[in-house]
Amino acid sequence: MGQLLDGKQLANIRAEVLQKQVLTLKMAGIQPQFCVINIGNDPSSKIYLKTKKRRADQIGIKQKLFQLPSNVTQKNLLELIDRLNNDKSVNGIMIQLPVPKQIILNEALAAIDPNKDVDCLTPANVGRLWQGDHFVEPATAHGILALLDHYHISLKGKNAVIIGRSSIVGKPLAALMLERDATVSILHLKTKNLAEYTKRADILVSATGHPKLVKANMIKKNAVIIDVGISRFNGKTVGDVDFEQVAPIASFITPVPGGIGPLTVESLMEQVVQLTRRNNGKQ
Amino acid sequence: MGQLLDGKQLANIRAEVLQKQVLTLKMAGIQPQFCVINIGNDPSSKIYLKTKKRRADQIGIKQKLFQLPSNVTQKNLLELIDRLNNDKSVNGIMIQLPVPKQIILNEALAAIDPNKDVDCLTPANVGRLWQGDHFVEPATAHGILALLDHYHISLKGKNAVIIGRSSIVGKPLAALMLERDATVSILHLKTKNLAEYTKRADILVSATGHPKLVKANMIKKNAVIIDVGISRFNGKTVGDVDFEQVAPIASFITPVPGGIGPLTVESLMEQVVQLTRRNNGKQ
Numbered sequence: 141m142g143q144l145l146d147g148k149q150l151a152n153i154r155a156e157v158l159q160k161q162v163l164t165l166k167m168a169g170i171q172p173q174f175c176v177i178n179i180g181n182d183p184s185s186k187i188y189l190k191t192k193k194r195r196a197d198q199i200g201i202k203q204k205l206f207q208l209p210s211n212v213t214q215k216n217l218l219e220l221i222d223r224l225n226n227d228k229s230v231n232g233i234m235i236q237l238p239v240p241k242q243i244i245l246n247e248a249l250a251a252i253d254p255n256k257d258v259d260c261l262t263p264a265n266v267g268r269l270w271q272g273d274h275f276v277e278p279a280t281a282h283g284i285l286a287l288l289d290h291y292h293i294s295l296k297g298k299n300a301v302i303i304g305r306s307s308i309v310g311k312p313l314a315a316l317m318l319e320r321d322a323t324v325s326i327l328h329l330k331t332k333n334l335a336e337y338t339k340r341a342d343i344l345v346s347a348t349g350h351p352k353l354v355k356a357n358m359i360k361k362n363a364v365i366i367d368v369g370i371s372r373f374n375g376k377t378v379g380d381v382d383f384e385q386v387a388p389i390a391s392f393i394t395p396v397p398g399g400i401g402p403l404t405v406e407s408l409m410e411q412v413v414q415l416t417r418r419n420n421g422k423q
Numbered sequence: 424m425g426q427l428l429d430g431k432q433l434a435n436i437r438a439e440v441l442q443k444q445v446l447t448l449k450m451a452g453i454q455p456q457f458c459v460i461n462i463g464n465d466p467s468s469k470i471y472l473k474t475k476k477r478r479a480d481q482i483g484i485k486q487k488l489f490q491l492p493s494n495v496t497q498k499n500l501l502e503l504i505d506r507l508n509n510d511k512s513v514n515g516i517m518i519q520l521p522v523p524k525q526i527i528l529n530e531a532l533a534a535i536d537p538n539k540d541v542d543c544l545t546p547a548n549v550g551r552l553w554q555g556d557h558f559v560e561p562a563t564a565h566g567i568l569a570l571l572d573h574y575h576i577s578l579k580g581k582n583a584v585i586i587g588r589s590s591i592v593g594k595p596l597a598a599l600m601l602e603r604d605a606t607v608s609i610l611h612l613k614t615k616n617l618a619e620y621t622k623r624a625d626i627l628v629s630a631t632g633h634p635k636l637v638k639a640n641m642i643k644k645n646a647v648i649i650d651v652g653i654s655r656f657n658g659k660t661v662g663d664v665d666f667e668q669v670a671p672i673a674s675f676i677t678p679v680p681g682g683i684g685p686l687t688v689e690s691l692m693e694q695v696v697q698l699t700r701r702n703n704g705k706q
Contacts, residue, residue, distance in 0.1 A: 246554055263550030270549050270594055271529055297615045305601055311553055314597075318588055318609055323620065325608035326601055332580045336623070337606065 142365070142390030143291075147283070150290050151402035154410070155199055161413055162200040165420075172416040173202040174232030174258055175224050177217070179243065180210030185236050195405045201412055204230075210240050217243060218251050225253040231416040232258035234408075237308070255419055258411045261307060270315050276411050281313040283403030284345065284366055285320070291392060293343070293364055295320035301337050303327045303354075303380070304347035309368055313345060334358065346380035356385035365393040368400050425648070425673030426574075430566070433573050434685035437693070438482055444696055445483040448703075455699040456485040457515030457541055458507050460500070462526065463493030468519050478688045484695055487513075493523050500526060501534050508536040514699040515541035517691075520591070538702055541694045544590060553598050559694050564596040566686030567628065567649055568603070574675060576626070576647055578603035584620050586610045586637075586663070587630035592651055596628060617641065629663035639668035648676040651683050 162172055176192070178185055189205065196203040206220060224233050233256045239245055254264040260278040268275045288295065300322035304310040314324045325337050329348075335358040338344055346354050347368035359365065369380030379396030387393050394400055417423065445455055459475065461468055472488065479486040489503060507513050516539045522528055537547040543561040551558045571578065583605035587593040597607045608620050612631075618641040621627055629637050630651035642648065652663030662679030670676050677683055700706065 246556060263547045263554060263556070265546070265550065266553050267546030267549030267551075270553065271546060271590060273529060273546070297613050299619075307554060311598075311601075314609075315594075318594075318611075321611075321613040323608065323610050323614040325606065325620075326597075327606050328601075328604075330580050330604040331606040336582075337608075340619070 142387050142393040145287050145291055145364075145366070145392050145394045145399060147287055147394055147399040147401065147403040150287055151283075151406035154286065154403075155195065155406050158406070158409055158413055159199050165413070165416060165422075166200065168420075170416060170420050171202060171229070172200070172231055172412050173204060173229055174234065174412045175204045175206055175230055176234055176236050177206045177208065177220060178236040179208045179212055179217070179239050182236075182238060185238075189236065191401075191405055192408065195409055196412075199409050199413075201409055211242070212240075214242065214244055214247070217248055221248065221251045225251075225256065230256060231419050232256050232412045234259045256415060258408060258415060259308075260312065260411070266307075266312070269312055272319055276415060277316070277407070278308060278312040279407040279411060280309045280347075280368060280400060280404045281316050282410070283400055283407040284313060284368075285316055286407065287366075287394070287400070287403055288343075288364070293392065295322040295343065298322045298342040299325075299340055300343045300345070301325045301327060301341035302345045302347070303331075303334065303338070304345075304368070306347065309347040313347075317343075348380050350380055351378045352380075352382040354381040354386060356382070356389055359386060359389055361389055362391040363389070365390045366400065367394050367396050370396060370401060425670050425676040428570050428574060428647075428649070428675050428677045428682060430570055430677055430682040430684065430686040433570055434566075434689040437569065437686075438478065438689050441689070441692055441696055442482050448696070448699060448705075449483065451703075453699060453703050454485060454512070455483070455514055455695050456487060456512055457517065457695045458487045458489055458513055459517055459519050460489045460491065460503060461519040462491045462495055462500070462522050465519075465521060468521075472519065474684075474688055475691065478692055479695075482692050482696075484692055494525070495523075497525065497527055497530070500531055504531065504534045508534075508539065513539060514702050515539050515695040517542045539698060541691060541698060542591075543595065543694070549590075549595070552595055555602055559698060560599070560690070561591060561595040562690040562694060563592045563630075563651060563683060563687045564599050565693070566683055566690040567596060567651075568599055569690065570649075570677070570683070570686055571626075571647070576675065578605040578626065581605045581625040582608075582623055583626045583628070584608045584610060584624035585628045585630070586614075586617065586621070587628075587651070589630065592630040596630075600626075631663050633663055634661045635663075635665040637664040637669060639665070639672055642669060642672055644672055645674040646672070648673045649683065650677050650679050653679060653684060 249261045254262045305328045338358045343364045345366040351373040367379035367381040532544045537545045588611045621641045626647045628649040634656040650662035650664040
């Protein structure tokens with residue numbers, strides 16, 4: 141039976157450290173504050189927003205919600221972003237995904253000041269990441285590396301396979317794992333035979349949202365399994381990995397829930413604090 | 424025996440098209456011009472500069488060389504970049520690589536106006552590329568895709584393996600191949616067993632500069648072989664691939680010289696023209 145990679149516990153450990161850093165900032169008169177722009181009424185978004193708010197409160201970060209109607213125009217969204225860019229009390233800005241169809245997401249993301257881009261989704265910060273400059277890191281990828289480090293799992297020379305090529309998880313994680321000297325393969329919906337790749341993975345990351353996509357016959361003995369997927373299946377919250385089947389074969393495995401989820405939220409707060417420090421001339 | 428992917432021929436075909444586009448621009452009073460900043464006396468750089476100049480002349484693009492001494496300071500380099508950024512007659516700027524050790528390359532690259540960044544090396548343009556926005560494309564990756572398209576070789580669902588993780592070739596090529604629905608693996612010096620990956624590649628790209636790195640026993644029958652490497656070996660210009668061994672097994676293969684080299688230079692000119700059009704309000 142593979143050892144559990146306890147993301148929840150690590151998130152709590154890191155949150156305590158962060159709480160102290162925030163206290164120091166506050167004593168210098170600096171209040172970390174980030175703004176979430178939420179458009180419409182996506183039910184998953186509501187849950188994520190609550191989870192973020194809870195963690196932000198605990199750490200001492202101010203999270204301000206800007207709730208926009210589902211029929212908001214691109215122009216109005218860009219005006220709000222512009223206003224937040226120019227508001228000195230705001231250290232971070234993020235757009236909660238998904239957004240409605242009338243919104244040109246790439247344009248909206250590019251409008252965010254890179255100095256306030258907590259999600260690392262502005263072109264400038266995506267480019268920096270691929271060039272090895274960690275100005276800000278995407279929360280999920282950052283959380284995954286923190287978890288691997290915590291359990292002393294090295295990436296050097298390892299065969300790392302990522303299922304999912306999203307801008308939020310798959311692509312930035314590939315950049316960070318490559319930088320750590322892993323050989324990186326990026327798989328996706330159009331990949332013909334997932335197992336052909338996953339069976340050889342030393343470290344397998346799945347980020348698709350397809351319940352029970354990863355089965356026992358798709359993984360190598362003693363592989364490290366990182367499950368980023370979150371979906372509802374038979375009334376339960378499950379990941380991409382068929383945990384019961386896969387756990388006995390893996391050397392390490394993340395649970396869902398309690399794995400990458402809490403780390404993502406906590407890592408986001410780390411980015412807010414990092415941007416706050418930088419925006420206030422503290423490195 | 425695999426069919427030759429004739430990069431030289433395709434470069435000439437595309438150069439003719441480009442020549443006509445430049446003529447149209449000139450008739451509208453617009454002269455495409457790009458500036459190359461060369462630092463020091465790297466002998467390979469000299470050859471590349473000459474090759475570029477020849478192609479630019481043929482197409483009707485003005486290439487201006489700024490030769491800096493090998494001990495130039497970062498400050499002086501940044502001043503030159505700033506001057507070229509502000510010169511309206513300049514449509515493209517590139518720094519010829521390699522640069523001497525005292526130069527902080529990432530900082531210098533980031534100083535280039537993204538609107539004049541012909542090499543697609545500013546953070547903003549690297550980020551755009553990973554987000555599917557082809558504002559400008561890195562010349563080698565652009566040339567490779569043009570060559571595959573010319574020979575009707577699809578990437579969709581294919582196992583594409585890239586040896587080399589440079590910012591110039593490996594990484595941007597991964598972005599573009601992923602966008603074309605290939606499954607992409609990025610290999611490098613720290614990869615433990617190259618053959619384990621290359622043997623399964625439908626399309627194999629090698630960009631390392633190690634002569635005869637890719638041998639017959641490392642490739643799959645009927646694979647497509649793209650050789651980006653250029654080095655001197657026993658007095659001859661050779662690529663990464665042991666051509667004599669590998670050609671009989673491949674379905675398609677690029678020669679060296681006459682493969683990706685000429686296409687890279689021609690693709691660079693395409694980027695200059697694209698930026699010139701955009702800088703003059705023509706899409």
